[in-house]
Amino acid sequence: MGLLTPDPGTVFWMIIIFGVVFFILAKYAFPVIIGMVEERKKYIDQSLEAARQANEQLAQVREETDRMLKEARDEQTRILKEASQTRDRVIKEARVRAQLEAQKALEETRLQIVAEKESALNDIRQQVAILSVDVAEKILRKDLKSEQEQLDLVNRLIDEMVTASKK
Amino acid sequence: MKKIRLLLILCLGLLMLPAGARAEEEAQPVDVNEVVFGHIQDAYEWHIVTVGDKKVSIPLPVIVKSSTGWHCFSSARLEDGAVYEGLYIAREGAYKDKIVERDASGNEIRPWDISITKNVLAMMINSVLLVWIMLACARWYKRHEVSQGAPKGGVGMMEYLILMIHDDVIKGGIGPDYKRYAPYLLTAFFFILINNLMGLVPIFPGGANVTGNIAITMVLALCTFILTNVYGTKTYWKDIFWPDVPTWLKVPIPMMPLIEFFGIFTKPFALMIRLFANIMAGHAAVLSLVAIIFITVKAGPVINGSMTVVAVLFGIFMDALELLVAFIQAYVFTMLSSVFIGLSRIQHEHVEK
Incomplete structure (x- = not known):
């Protein structure tokens, strides 16, 4: 049977050709292709890892930003609050000071008025005293023309003084 | 569906043509066994097509070490059972369609054959x-x-x-x-x-x-x-x-x-x-x-x-x-x-x- 008996010549050439093909492919083709594919696999893994890390970092950054934003907002509210407080305080102080000033001025005015009044009263009193002395002098001059009258007055005065001291 | 039908008709028409032409000739029986096995088995030449009686094939180098030493020649020299340098292609027997030589007693023996078949x-x-x-x-x-x-x-x-x-x-x-x-x-x-x-x-x-x-x-x-x-x-x-x-x-x-x-x-x-x-x-x-x-x-x-x-x-x-x-x-x-x-x-x- 020609079909089932391997021909030695064909075997010979097959070994040579297959050997050469194997040598070339095993040396120059398959290692290159498979090596490259494995490298690519590694590269993809690395890229995925890098992407994951970048995502994580991004998330961190976002968190940080959110935190900072929140802080800034808090700060803003705080500053605004403080400012309004300060404003209120300043206004209040100013009002108080103004009141005090006004009171002081009022007091001074009053004191002045009192002083003026006193001095006016003193003047009046002096004038009255002078006038009364003058009047008294004129009266006395007219009344105490006699000796008797003078004595009576003295006595009366002494009596008065005595009753005053007895009291 | 239309395309397939068209293709079928075309195939039919084309294939009827040579068949019709051939039927006119003195139809020689086709040895299917020969054709099929001739293809399946190895050959010393590369037969491409036969147009009429003319065979178109590529002759391939025959490299043989027989009892008389190394021989290297074109397979065209062995066509149609020709004998070249004591070598020929066996028509029948154990070495059918292989290159053989005859030893002293007239038996067909197979030389070392590393032809580019x-x-x-x-x-x-x-x-x-x-x-x-x-x-x-x-x-x-x-x-x-x-x-x-x-x-x-x-x-x-x-x-x-x-x-x-x-x-x-x-x-x-x-x-x-x-x-x-x-x-x-x-x-x-x-x-x-x-x-x-x-x-x-x-x-x-x-x-x-x-x-x-x-x-x-x-x-x-x-x-x-x-x-x-x-x-x-x-x-x-x-x-x-x-x-x-x-x-x-x-x-x-x-x-x-x-x-x-x-x-x-x-x-x-x-x-x-x-x-x-x-x-x-x-x-x-x-x-x-x-x-x-x-x-x-x-x-x-x-x-x-x-x-x-x-x-x-x-x-x-x-x-x-x-x-x-x-x-x-x-x-x-x-x-x-x-x-x-x-x-x-x-x-x-x-x-x-």
């Missing part, structure tokens, strides 16, 4: 093609950076194929130390695949029945056989000569060891026969279907025409099937080879579990 030339062409394809792919990888991404088109397809075999078949079949065997198995796969596929191309440089030649499959199976047994582990050999079976199966008569021992040879033998038989049968089937057209010439134009349609349809079906078989056989050869190698790489722990 049709199969050898086809194998060379296919190998050059394969190497060219693979190196072209490899060049793509050398010219591109990893970061440039995966290849597209042809290189991408080759990468997909290589990876499929490498990752699924080889890694899966052999296990952890697959790296040593991967180049051989990949080479075997693509060598078989390209020879199978080129065998389906009906015109030169395709059409040779390379993987349907038992010498080719024998060498491939031998490679697997050697790789399996040279690197076999202790556990592998123990499982052959002292397998885990009841003692009476192996002590007085070493039944199981004997079976296991034969298994060493039957596994690669099955590889050899499977590939050879599948591809050869495929070629034979397609050729026989084509031959139907020529056989039915005698039966008149009506039967011949209808049989032609049937033959063409079945031929198309067979060719499509053979495309599938071309891949499947290459795949199966590689897969079984890696499974056999994987079995020979068994470590003790694996068995113990």
Whole structure:
């Protein structure tokens, strides 16, 4: 049977050709292709890892930003609050000071008025005293023309003084 | 649907033409056996077509070491049974269609014959093609950076194929130390695949029945056989000569060891026969279907025409099937080879579990 008996010549050439093909492919083709594919696999893994890390970092950054934003907002509210407080305080102080000033001025005015009044009263009193002395002098001059009258007055005065001291 | 109908009519018309013309001639019987086996078997020349009586073929170099020393000449000199330098192609007998010489007593003997036959030339062409394809792919990888991404088109397809075999078949079949065997198995796969596929191309440089030649499959199976047994582990050999079976199966008569021992040879033998038989049968089937057209010439134009349609349809079906078989056989050869190698790489722990 020609079909089932391997021909030695064909075997010979097959070994040579297959050997050469194997040598070339095993040396120059398959290692290159498979090596490259494995490298690519590694590269993809690395890229995925890098992407994951970048995502994580991004998330961190976002968190940080959110935190900072929140802080800034808090700060803003705080500053605004403080400012309004300060404003209120300043206004209040100013009002108080103004009141005090006004009171002081009022007091001074009053004191002045009192002083003026006193001095006016003193003047009046002096004038009255002078006038009364003058009047008294004129009266006395007219009344105490006699000796008797003078004595009576003295006595009366002494009596008065005595009753005053007895009291 | 319309297109198919049109195609059918066209086929019918075209095929009726030569059939009709031929029927006029003195129809000589077509020796289907000769045609089919002539194709399936190796030849010293590459017969392309016969137009009328004129044979168009490529003569190939004959390299023979006979009793008178080395001879190297064109196969055209041996055409039609011519004798050249004491050598001729036997017409019958044990060495039918092979180059023989006569010894002193007149017996036909076979000299050392390493002629570049049709199969050898086809194998060379296919190998050059394969190497060219693979190196072209490899060049793509050398010219591109990893970061440039995966290849597209042809290189991408080759990468997909290589990876499929490498990752699924080889890694899966052999296990952890697959790296040593991967180049051989990949080479075997693509060598078989390209020879199978080129065998389906009906015109030169395709059409040779390379993987349907038992010498080719024998060498491939031998490679697997050697790789399996040279690197076999202790556990592998123990499982052959002292397998885990009841003692009476192996002590007085070493039944199981004997079976296991034969298994060493039957596994690669099955590889050899499977590939050879599948591809050869495929070629034979397609050729026989084509031959139907020529056989039915005698039966008149009506039967011949209808049989032609049937033959063409079945031929198309067979060719499509053979495309599938071309891949499947290459795949199966590689897969079984890696499974056999994987079995020979068994470590003790694996068995113990």
